[in-house]
Amino acid sequence: MAGQAGRGQRPSLTGTRIRERRTALGLRQSDLAGDVGISASYLNLIEHNKRRIGGKLLLDLARALKVEPARLTEGMDATLSDMLLAAARETARTFGPAAETARIDELAGRFPGWTGLIAEQQKRIAALEAAVEGLQDRLGHDPVLAGSMHEVLSTVAAIRSTSDILVREPDLEANWRGRFHRNLHEEAERLSASATALLAHFEGQGSRKEALSTPLELVEAAFEVAGYHFPAIEAGGTEAIAGLLAQMPELEDEAARALAARHLARYAADAARLPLAPFLEAAAAADYAPGALVGLAGGDVALLLRRLATLPRGGAQAVPDFGLAICDASGALVYRRRINAFSIPRYGSGCPLWPLYRALARPMVPDQALLEMPGGMRFQAWAVAQPIGPSGFGAAPVSEATMLLRALPEEADEAGEVALAVGPGCELCPRTDCAARRVESSFT
DSSP: OHHHHHHHHSOOOHHHHHHHHHHHHTOOHHHHHHHHTSOHHHHHHHHTTSSOOOHHHHHHHHHHTTSOHHHHHSOSOHHHHHHHHHHHHHHHHHHSSOOOGGGHHHHHHHOHHHHHHHHHHHHHHHHHHHHHHHHHHHHHHOHHHHHHHHHHHHHHHHHHHHHHHHHHOTTOOHHHHHHHHHHHHHHHHHHHHHHHHHHHHHHHHHTOGGGTOOHHHHHHHHHHHTTTOOHHHHHHGGGGHHHHHHTOTTOOSHHHHHHHHHHHHHHHHHHHHSOHHHHHHHHHHTTTOGGGTGGGGTTOHHHHHHHHTTOOOSSSSOOOOEEEEEEETTSOEEEEEOBTTBOOOSSSOOOTTSHHHHGGGSTTOOEEEEEEOTTSOEEEEEEEEEEOSOOOTTOOOOEEEEEEEEEEOTTOOOTTOOOEEOOSOGGGOOOSSOTTOOSOOTTO
């Protein structure tokens, strides 16, 4: 089948990662080959991405290299990749030819320190640009600034008028001259007070963290620290929310705390409907496959997808790493849990081919698809669009789409299923023949 041929030809950098890790540890190729029980020539083919590996050999190599197997198969974090691609795109627009974006994964493997530095610089640049845009918007729409500037200009005009009279009329009577001097002094004090108030307004605004971080970003940072799992809510329900918010120093902004409270309230409602202990046991027995667990959620597919994304990792149960994306009916992402090697953008929308958006066209109809990112990683995706909130006759429908993601091992064979070629979004996607492309990529 054409799909299978395409799959066999897809790029894999597992060998490159094995070679870079071996080199970093100072191991000779023959020593590593002997440690895992293969020939040096076969390891050489693996390291040059001419042989695909998996199963026991992959585990043996990971053990010998003292690294998790996922680090050899999944590549670098999707967020790091996004930052590097964004840096390359902006540099190409300003200074000319783009960097070798096809070798980003190799760059991260060879020079992780420099890669991290570039990513942090790009993050800082983006934050500063957002701050500048915010200041520009405030200059045009801030009512306090508009009122203060009107006050300053009015006071300056009064001072100028009074000074002009004093200069042009040298023979003014003493009492009139005294009045004008008094007016000039009062207007100068008024100008000083207006300027001081304006400066205090800007200083107060500049100290707020939301100038560089949106409420969505602050909530995401707090939830990532918790691993998107909250044992206190699992045990105590909604009563534990206030205590959790008090333990999240990232949420100093009132808007971020309100947003976090809404997400935690939904978490508590989900946990009440699907209690952790029996659900975790059933999920493990079904290998965490949503299709086998729909009955537990009473047919509420979105609830099931959200609940799978909040299961605790690192315990006795080998819970897989799940990613989650939720968007409203406009396609704007309102919640995300990132997963390695799959880019879920923080701003704007992702790839229009994602099942997340496809589900919006078929409300209440669960969707499932095998996805392949440009780097070759494959993901199983489950999605559904459902109404949220109260509804009634004549009420405008309010819908929300939810998509759960699970990475597949490179050697996994989904019974001949043809993968859907998707990307991180048009500007960062290298696919040149995509019919859904909205704008041209900077790297095509």
